[in-house]
Structures are given as structure tokens and as C-alpha cells.
Amino acid sequence: MADRAVSEEASMAGHATKLASIPASDNTVWADASPLLEAACRGLRDGELIHGDNFNLFAAMSALEIMDPKMDSGIVCRYYSIEEAIENGAAPIPISLESTIDVQCTIDIMDHLLACEAAWHKGHSLAQTVFSCIYLLRLDRTASHALLHSYCRVIRTTCKAVVSVVSDARTHEEEDLFTMTYGLPLNGDGDEKCLSMLNAVEETISRQLRACKATSSKRRVSEDLEPLQSNTNLEEGLCKALLCRLRFRKHFFHVLTCMKRPQGRGLELARKHIASCILELESILKSAEFLRFCSDEFCEDDIEDKTTASGREPIGFDATLNSRLSAPTPPRAIKILSWKKAVEYFVKLLHDLDVMCSYSLDPHLESLLRFVVQFQKSQPDLVARAHLQLLLVQDGKLYGRDPIFAVITKAAALPEATKNHDIQKNEYIVQLGQLVVNLLKILCTNVAWQRRKLGKILQDWRVIYVQLELAFRNEFGEVSSSSNAENICMKIFQHILIWVEEQTYWIACRFLILGFELDLYSASEYCMVYWYLYAVLIKLAEKTHLKTAFSYDTAKRKGKKKRDSPKDLARESRIPPAVLFLQCYICLAEGLTMMLAALRNEIMVLQSPSPFNTEQEKFVQHFELLQRACIPDHVSYPSFKESTTQARFSTLVMYNYFKDAQRIAKEVKSSFSNDPDRLAELRRLEQVAEHNSVALNLICRVGALDPSLKVSFEFSHHPFFATAIVRRS
Amino acid sequence: MEQEVGESLIQLGSLGDPNSSSSDPVTRVRKLLFRRMLVGIKDGRFFLGTFHCIDKQGNIILQDSIEYRSTRHSTPSPMEQRCLGLILIPFSCRTSCHVDCSINEQLSLLKV
Numbered sequence: 001m002a003d004r005a006v007s008e009e010a011s012m013a014g015h016a017t018k019l020a021s022i023p024a025s026d027n028t029v030w031a032d033a034s035p036l037l038e039a040a041c042r043g044l045r046d047g048e049l050i051h052g053d054n055f056n057l058f059a060a061m062s063a064l065e066i067m068d069p070k071m072d073s074g075i076v077c078r079y080y081s082i083e084e085a086i087e088n089g090a091a092p093i094p095i096s097l098e099s100t101i102d103v104q105c106t107i108d109i110m111d112h113l114l115a116c117e118a119a120w121h122k123g124h125s126l127a128q129t130v131f132s133c134i135y136l137l138r139l140d141r142t143a144s145h146a147l148l149h150s151y152c153r154v155i156r157t158t159c160k161a162v163v164s165v166v167s168d169a170r171t172h173e174e175e176d177l178f179t180m181t182y183g184l185p186l187n188g189d190g191d192e193k194c195l196s197m198l199n200a201v202e203e204t205i206s207r208q209l210r211a212c213k214a215t216s217s218k219r220r221v222s223e224d225l226e227p228l229q230s231n232t233n234l235e236e237g238l239c240k241a242l243l244c245r246l247r248f249r250k251h252f253f254h255v256l257t258c259m260k261r262p263q264g265r266g267l268e269l270a271r272k273h274i275a276s277c278i279l280e281l282e283s284i285l286k287s288a289e290f291l292r293f294c295s296d297e298f299c300e301d302d303i304e305d306k307t308t309a310s311g312r313e314p315i316g317f318d319a320t321l322n323s324r325l326s327a328p329t330p331p332r333a334i335k336i337l338s339w340k341k342a343v344e345y346f347v348k349l350l351h352d353l354d355v356m357c358s359y360s361l362d363p364h365l366e367s368l369l370r371f372v373v374q375f376q377k378s379q380p381d382l383v384a385r386a387h388l389q390l391l392l393v394q395d396g397k398l399y400g401r402d403p404i405f406a407v408i409t410k411a412a413a414l415p416e417a418t419k420n421h422d423i424q425k426n427e428y429i430v431q432l433g434q435l436v437v438n439l440l441k442i443l444c445t446n447v448a449w450q451r452r453k454l455g456k457i458l459q460d461w462r463v464i465y466v467q468l469e470l471a472f473r474n475e476f477g478e479v480s481s482s483s484n485a486e487n488i489c490m491k492i493f494q495h496i497l498i499w500v501e502e503q504t505y506w507i508a509c510r511f512l513i514l515g516f517e518l519d520l521y522s523a524s525e526y527c528m529v530y531w532y533l534y535a536v537l538i539k540l541a542e543k544t545h546l547k548t549a550f551s552y553d554t555a556k557r558k559g560k561k562k563r564d565s566p567k568d569l570a571r572e573s574r575i576p577p578a579v580l581f582l583q584c585y586i587c588l589a590e591g592l593t594m595m596l597a598a599l600r601n602e603i604m605v606l607q608s609p610s611p612f613n614t615e616q617e618k619f620v621q622h623f624e625l626l627q628r629a630c631i632p633d634h635v636s637y638p639s640f641k642e643s644t645t646q647a648r649f650s651t652l653v654m655y656n657y658f659k660d661a662q663r664i665a666k667e668v669k670s671s672f673s674n675d676p677d678r679l680a681e682l683r684r685l686e687q688v689a690e691h692n693s694v695a696l697n698l699i700c701r702v703g704a705l706d707p708s709l710k711v712s713f714e715f716s717h718h719p720f721f722a723t724a725i726v727r728r729s
Numbered sequence: 730m731e732q733e734v735g736e737s738l739i740q741l742g743s744l745g746d747p748n749s750s751s752s753d754p755v756t757r758v759r760k761l762l763f764r765r766m767l768v769g770i771k772d773g774r775f776f777l778g779t780f781h782c783i784d785k786q787g788n789i790i791l792q793d794s795i796e797y798r799s800t801r802h803s804t805p806s807p808m809e810q811r812c813l814g815l816i817l818i819p820f821s822c823r824t825s826c827h828v829d830c831s832i833n834e835q836l837s838l839l840k841v
């Protein structure tokens with residue numbers, strides 16, 4: 001109320017002067033039009049408007065309504081400006097004249113800043129989170145307060161580093177608020193010195209801590225070192241609370257700079273700092289009890305929501321001060337993460353970064369793709385994903401180290417020597433390299449965005465395949481001339497063509513599987529999804545097999561002269577483990593398709609009950625992007641109908657796909673004995689197969705007789721292969 | 730000088746001859762369309778833009794408007810400005826309204 005009165009008074013007093021400061025044009029003056037407008041309004045009929053020829057009611061509806069709290073970000077809140085807020089004591093320095101309170105308040109500010117930083121990482125704007133701190137907005141003011149100054153400075157430098165990683169990676173299309181720094185004082189002089197400042201402050205406090213420990217034990221007063229604050233009982237606890245907070249910032253900043261080093265050279269060092277960060281976070285969590293104990297406003301129950309360890313409100317924050325920076329409309333109100341949640345967030349972030357740092361930078365694309373998919377399963381947040389992307393693709397090379405063509409030849413199972421072949425200058429091969437880079441970047445984005453993008457790039461992969469094939473035919477159309485050089489070219493083309501197809505089906509698979517992770521399919525649609533997944537997997541296995549056979553073929557031809565043992569022949573006839581692995585998937589997908597189809601055909605469950613879409617429309621909605629890219633060829637809604645309408649339990653029992661899956665999973669395990677991830681996956685597949693096999697037998701035995709049988713599907717054993725649950729109601 | 734002109738426009742508003750169509754306030758306001766208009770509101774801000782529309786309730790729409798805002802409660806203080814585009818200023822928060830007029834033009838309007 002008082003504020004409003006003040007502002008109204010100000011507006012009256014200030015009118016004349018302000019009018020003078022806003023100039024009219026040359027030779028013109030401001031003339032008061034209020035009475036004329038008033039008279040005109042009286043003369044208007046209801047609903048009548050005075051407007052020009054260019055007036056458009058629809059366009060006028062989009063006008064920003066002044067003084068509407070949801071539309072007008074300029075409404076004068078408490079203060080007109082940061083300077084005014086500071087003059088009114090909103091962010092005092094020192095925070096308190098009493099040294100104990102000053103230190104406690106500093107810790108509160110540190111904690112709230114951490115919560116703000118986490119909220120920023122989680123997708124809110126920098127202006128509403130970290131830069132709601134008035135001290136950060138005017139960093140130079142804090143120069144006399146070494147503790148606060150060093151902390152604020154390292155926060156600012158860290159924010160800058162994170163912004164640059166995320167904006168370089170450009171994985172944030174969906175999270176574009178993140179890099180908006182317009183109007184914020186993110187850049188300042190002397191930020192390169194932030195670590196030395198932080199170290200100096202840390203050194204002082206650790207000496208103070210040592211001093212207070214010495215005095216308490218040996219009753220010896222240390223000279224020439226002032227204590228941190230005046231209350232000797234709190235000295236040790238406060239020193240410790242500050243130290244872990246400062247050290248966390250120091251190590252976190254090191255983590256970021258190490259991870260930025262080219263070609264993953266800083267990853268090992270980064271891991272050490274990550275470990276230190278996690279230790280400091282533990283100490284920070286432990287300090288909460290002491291800080292809450294010191295706090296006067298001790299309150300146990302709502303501590304969970306507080307943004308500080310002590311539970312007090314921090315001094316010096318006001319998000320309304322820069323609400324006008326980003327857009328004419330005010331930003332939506334946000335809730336800053338609680339301090340506990342913020343610490344949890346940083347622990348998770350550090351774990352994610354640690355997983356990334358411990359990765360071996362494998363030059364095999366296949367294992368890299370598996371790593372990225374596995375990494376995404378832990379749902380890393382934007383900052384971790386951006387770091388991963390920057391690690392994978394630097395200067396257009398894999399890890400900034402391996403040229404993409406070399407990566408492709410390796411993936412296509414070509415001999416090592418081909419990576420320097422001139423064919424890499426072929427424009428389509430260059431384009432293909434670009435597609436690989438794009439694929440890697442897309443795989444680092446958030447899951448929803450990733451799925452959409454993967455669906456869209458399928459067509460590019462299809463097109464590049466056709467173009468490569470054409471180029472191949474043009475060059476080797478007549479096979480008459482077969483000099484050795486051309487022979488190598490031909491081989492490279494053949495290998496790459498097969499690999500492009502394999503990779504395309506891999507993308508299609510991932511696209512379909514991500515639909516489960518995103519909950520895009522309803523139970524009535526599982527049948528068609530598994531059917532489509534089955535069709536894609538068959539193709540994928542086929543191409544993988546072809547590729548391995550091809551590479552074996554070339555390898556064999558090379559070594560033929562040396563030895564021709566019967567062992568080699570035996571190995572040739574064996575199906576490679578990677579293909580067997582896929583076959584396990586295929587059996588499960590086919591088994592689920594048929595079981596779902598039989599359920600629908602015979603017991604009339606899981607039929608599509610939606611009054612809004614026909615089954616065919618749903619088919620189109622789910623697989624449009626695949627269909628458009630002809631993945632796989634000749635797959636359509638009629639072919640889906642054709643292959644599922646005949647499904648009956650009587651035939652399913654005779655040929656149980658789940659039994660096959662179980663058998664293959666058991667067999668192939670030995671081939672992956674040193675790959676714990678894939679072993680775990682095989683175990684999951686085995687479980688799904690076993691459960692479904694039992695369920696299938698049960699339904700077959702009693703299904704037709706017992707109409708009260710209820711069948712539902714759950715993802716309790718595997719993220720995208722459902723397990724049937726049979727109940728009697 | 731400024732204030733004098735301001736006063737004269739008040740007269741222009743109130744002394745119009747109701748019989749003459751050209752002196753009808755609605756017609757005269759229509760002539761102000763597309764002119765630069767400066768509107769002050771309760772919280773002390775000013776908006777400068779092209780006069781686009783007004784309704785019976787006195788709500789004004791300005792085009793290509795700029796917001797002026799002082800940086801302190803105390804006057805005089807430096808002004809901050811930013812572009813807002815198309816805005817609607819409700820009658821309830823309007824405290825002043827000025828149009829950009831040349832002196833000659835105003836005299837001619839007065840003569841009518």
C-alpha cells in the first residue's frame with residue numbers, strides 16, 4: 001500500500017519534468033488531449049471504436065495490456081532499479097555489522113545461490129535464478145567483502161563456462177531459456193583471477209579453523225590471526241561450513257575446465273575433481289544440522305522447502321529487478337529448488353559427468369552408440385548432455401581425434417588402410433560424414449526432442465543411400481575393367497552401402513523404442529508397434545549379418561593362402577553373436593505381436609476402443625516418418641493386418657517364440673561374458689521371455705473357457721518389452 | 730510555452746461547436762489517429778507510441794510504443810526506455826495523455 005502511495009505521489013510530482021525530458025518532434029509540442037478524448041468517449045456508442053483504416057481487431061487483441069500482472073513486466077514493483085534497491089539497503093555490505101550474523105548470512109546467500117544454479121540448470125532463466133542475486137548484479141560492490149566477493153565471482157565465472165558449453169553444443173533447442181543472458185552482467189574483468197581469490201579466502205579460513213582448534217584444545221591464543229567471527233562457540237562449525245562450500249566451488253570449476261580440454265585429455269583429472277566435489281557436497285549436507293542449530297528461527301517441519309541449509313531466508317535476492325530484461329511480458333513465476341534438492345541435483349550431475357569421463361573414447365561407432373544410449377537411460381540433464389556432445393564431436397571429428405571417414409570405414413568393417421583412401425573426397429561420402437555427426441549430436445538431446453529428430457533424419461539417411469548407390473552404379477556399371485585400384489573403390493562402396501542401411505535401421509529401432517520411454521503408445525497399440533519393431537529388427541539383423549559376412553569374406557580371402565583350417569570353416573557357418581543378440585529381440589517382438597494379436601482375435605481384449613481414431617489412422621500417426629522413408633520397404637497397414645488377423649493361440653502354442661528367445665539368450669550369453677551391460681540386457685530379455693512363455697501357456701489352457709480372464713501388460717522386467725500379467729477377476 | 734499549448738487544447742476539447750461536424754470531438758479525435766501520443770500511467774511510467782485506437786471506455790491502443798521509466802522514485806532521475814510494440818493502456822491506469830502537435834496545426838484546429 002505504502003509503495004503504491006509513494007509511486008502515485010512520485011508520478012504526480014514528476015509529471016512535468018518527465019514530459020520535458022521526453023522530447024516532442026522538431027517544432028512541435030506536447031498538448032494535453034485528455035479532455036478531448038473524454039469528450040469523444042462520451043460521444044461514442046457502446047462498442048464503437050475510433051480507429052484508422054489499418055485497424056484489425058484480431059491484431060489488436062494481441063496488444064500487450066499495460067498494468068496487467070501477467071502481461072506487463074514493467075509494473076513498478078518494490079524498486080525502480082537495482083541502484084534504488086541497493087540504496088534502500090536490500091543488499092547491504094557488510095551484510096551485518098555483527099560478524100557472526102554476517103558470516104551466517106553469507107552462508108545463506110551461498111546456499112540460495114546453489115539452489116538458484118540448480119533451478120537454472122533445470123530449465124529456468126538465468127535472470128530469474130542466479131541473477132536474482134543483487135550482489136551478483138553489482139559484483140564490484142562486494143570487493144570489500146572477500147568471502148562474498150570470491151564466491152560470487154566464481155559463481156559468475158562458472159555460469160559463463162556452462163553457458164558457453166551449452167550454447168556451443170546447441171543441444172538445447174527445447175531448453176532455449178538456458179543460454180539467454182541478455183542484459184545480465186555475465187562478463188566482467190578479472191574473472192580469470194577468481195580461482196586465486198577463492199584459494200586465498202580458503203587459505204585464510206582454514207588457518208582460522210586451525211587456530212580455533214588449537215585454542216580450544218591447548219588454550220593457546222594464536223597471534224596475528226583474527227578469528228572469522230566473534231562467537232568462539234560457533235567458530236569451528238562456521239569455518240567448516242564455509243570451507244566445504246568454497247572447496248566445492250573450486251573443484252566444480254576445475255571439473256568444467258578439465259572437461260573442456262580437447263580430445264578428452266582432461267577427463268582423468270576431471271574425475272579426480274568430481275570425486276572431490278562429491279565429498280564436499282557430503283560435508284555441505286552434514287553442515288546443515290549445525291547451521292539450523294545456530295539459526296534463531298529454528299523450524300523443523302518446513303525445512304524441506306527451504307533454499308538454505310539454515311532454513312532462513314537469504315538476504316539480497318530480488319528476481320523482479322531484472323524481469324524486464326528478457327521480454328516485454330513478465331516471466332512466469334517459478335519456484336527455486338529447495339536446498340536439499342539442489343544438492344541432490346549436483347550429486348546427480350557429477351555422477352553423470354563421471355560416467356562420461358570414465359568412458360574409454362572407443363573409436364568403434366557401434367560401441368559408442370551403445371554407450372550414448374546407455375547414458376541417456378539415466379536421464380541426464382541438459383548440462384551433462386551438452387558436455388557429452390562436445391566431447392563426442394569436436395572440430396568435425398569424433399572426440400576431436402578420429403576423422404569421421406575413418407569412423408565410417410571402421411563401422412563398415414573395412415580394413416584399416418581404407419581410412420586414407422581418396423574416396424573420402426566424394427561429395428556423397430562427405431555428406432554421409434555430416435549425417436553421422438548430426439546423428440551423434442541428436443543422440444545427446446533430450447529424449448522427446450531426440451525422437452522427433454531421429455524420425456526426421458531417417459529420410460536423409462534413405463536419400464544418401466540412394467545417392468551413394470547411384471554414384472556406385474555410375475562408376476562401376478560395367479564390371480569389365482577391374483584394375484586393382486577400382487576393386488578397392490568398389491569394395492569400399494559396397495561395404496559402406498550395407499553399413500548405411502544397417503545404421504538407418506538402427507535409427508528406426510531407436511525411434512520406435514523411444515516411443516515406449518516417452519509413453520507414446522497405449523496398450524491397444526502395442527500389437528502394431530511390436531509388429532513394426534519386428535519388421536525393422538529383421539532388416540537390422542539382416543544387414544548386420546551381411547556386413548559381418550562381408551568383412552569375414554574379405555578377411556578370409558586375404559588369409560586364404562596362409563592357412564585353410566577346418567576351424568575357419570566352422571566359424572564361417574556360425575551366426576555372429578551380435579546377430580544372435582538381435583534375433584533374441586526379434587523373437588520377443590514377434591512373440592508379443594502374435595500374442596497380442598491372438599488376444600484380440602480370440603478373447604477380444606486390447607481392441608482399439610477409441611472413438612476418435614481408427615486403427616489405421618493410429619498406424620499412420622505412429623509410423624508416418626518411417627513410412628515416408630520406406631523403412632522397411634513394402635511395409636504398410638494392410639501388411640500388418642494380413643500378418644496378424646490369422647493369429648490363434650492354437651498355433652502359438654505349437655510354435656512358441658518366447659521359448660526361442662529364451663534359448664537364444666542363454667546361448668549368446670557366453671559371447672558377451674566381458675560386457676556387463678549386454679549381459680544384464682540378456683538377463684532381462686530372458687526374464688521377459690520366461691514370464692511371457694508361462695503367461696501364454698496359461699491363456700492357451702484356460703483362456704477360451706474362462707471369460708473372466710484378465711490380461712494386462714507391464715514393463716516390470718524390461719523398458720520396452722512388455723510382460724503379460726494374467727489375472728482372474 | 731508547453732503548458733499554454735496544453736491548455737489551449739483543453740479548450741479545443743470543451744468549446745467545440747456541437748452543430749459543426751468538423752468540431753465534433755469524435756471527428757477531431759479521429760484526426761489525431763497516427764499521431765505520436767504520450768500516455769502517463771499511475772505507476773509513473775510513460776508510453777510513447779502512434780495513436781491507433783480508442784474505445785468508449787477510454788482504453789487506448791498505441792502502436793510501436795516505447796516505455797519510459799525512471800530509475801528511482803525521487804525526481805528528477807534518469808529515464809530508462811525499451812520498445813514494447815502494440816500496447817493497450819486501460820483507462821483505469823491512465824493519468825495523462827498528450828499528443829504531438831505543431832503550433833500552427835493547433836491554431837487551425839482552434840479556428841474551426
